[in-house]
Amino acid sequence: MNRLIIEPSFKTPAIDFDGETGILSIRGRVFPENPFQYFSPLTAWLTDYSSLPSKETILIFSLSYFNSTANEYLFRCAKMIESLVSQGHNGKIVWEFESDDDDMKQIGEDFKELLKIKFDLKAIN
Amino acid sequence: MKEKSFQILLSKDDKRNDSQASEYLDNQTKNLGLPIASQRKIFRIGMELYQNLVSHRHPNHLGLLRITVDSSDKVRIVSINFCRKEKLDLAEKKFFSLRDSKDARINFMRKLVEKTDSNGKNQGDFGLDFCFRYSKEKYFKKFTRSNSPDIIYLAFSFPIDE
Numbered sequence: 116m117n118r119l120i121i122e123p124s125f126k127t128p129a130i131d132f133d134g135e136t137g138i139l140s141i142r143g144r145v146f147p148e149n150p151f152q153y154f155s156p157l158t159a160w161l162t163d164y165s166s167l168p169s170k171e172t173i174l175i176f177s178l179s180y181f182n183s184t185a186n187e188y189l190f191r192c193a194k195m196i197e198s199l200v201s202q203g204h205n206g207k208i209v210w211e212f213e214s215d216d217d218d219m220k221q222i223g224e225d226f227k228e229l230l231k232i233k234f235d236l237k238a239i240n
Numbered sequence: 241m242k243e244k245s246f247q248i249l250l251s252k253d254d255k256r257n258d259s260q261a262s263e264y265l266d267n268q269t270k271n272l273g274l275p276i277a278s279q280r281k282i283f284r285i286g287m288e289l290y291q292n293l294v295s296h297r298h299p300n301h302l303g304l305l306r307i308t309v310d311s312s313d314k315v316r317i318v319s320i321n322f323c324r325k326e327k328l329d330l331a332e333k334k335f336f337s338l339r340d341s342k343d344a345r346i347n348f349m350r351k352l353v354e355k356t357d358s359n360g361k362n363q364g365d366f367g368l369d370f371c372f373r374y375s376k377e378k379y380f381k382k383f384t385r386s387n388s389p390d391i392i393y394l395a396f397s398f399p400i401d402e
Contacts, residue, residue, distance in 0.1 A: 125262070191356050
């Protein structure tokens with residue numbers, strides 16, 4: 116499985132999807148000009164990965180900002196990992212947020228409540 | 241604190257793209273010298289309102305996003321938009337529905353699931369829901385519309401230390 120690495124920009128996050136280790140991370144800000152276009156390679160990669168996933172999959176969100184449209188696409192990525200777990204694979208989501216960022220913590224709590232998957236909320240300094 | 245403010249004025253002559261506007265909003269917000277929590281809130285609410293302005297604005301008319309920190313240490317985020325009537329009707333309906341809903345969080349989560357399940361078909365506006373989620377609805381101060389011309393006025397306000 117190819118590793119998907121996308122460098123960050125002011126409006127887009129650093130992506131590192133490692134199919135060998137199963138550690139998939141999205142870090143930074145997410146408000147791309149065209150969310151559909153931006154997220155298409157990510158969801159395509161996840162679809163391919165789902166056919167032969169690693170022993171354990173960990174999707175890490177470490178986000179400082181995302182807009183309402185990106186929110187929907189991020190949730191879709193999380194649902195794809197939930198779907199893997201529902202098929203019997205091991206997986207979890209880690210939601211990192213700055214310890215003084217209540218908004219990001221609360222949106223993480225929303226995701227956690229909506230997803231049937233192990234979900235760690237992790238405050239970072 | 242002395243009053244400080246900045247604004248983004250959208251007009252037919254405005255050549256600024258989305259990236260330039262967001263960088264301007266980010267830099268100007270930092271220049272206000274507020275606590276980081278306030279900076280985050282201004283940027284998050286400001287970006288949603290800016291994107292609303294861009295998508296709803298009548299192309300030949302003006303749109304304005306203005307951020308002010310007044311002398312009593314309150315932040316005000318205001319957007320004024322000349323927009324198409326049908327957009328204004330939808331925004332008004334959405335605003336009153338959000339304002340009257342008992343729980344912004346439940347409303348936000350339900351909408352998120354609906355949009356995700358529709359797999360891109362439900363392209364309805366999610367920006368106001370997001371603003372309500374971030375602003376815990378109590379900061380949403382005012383929605384006003386006028387007809388002829390069709391104008392939406394939205395205002396958020398919160399103390400700088402909250």
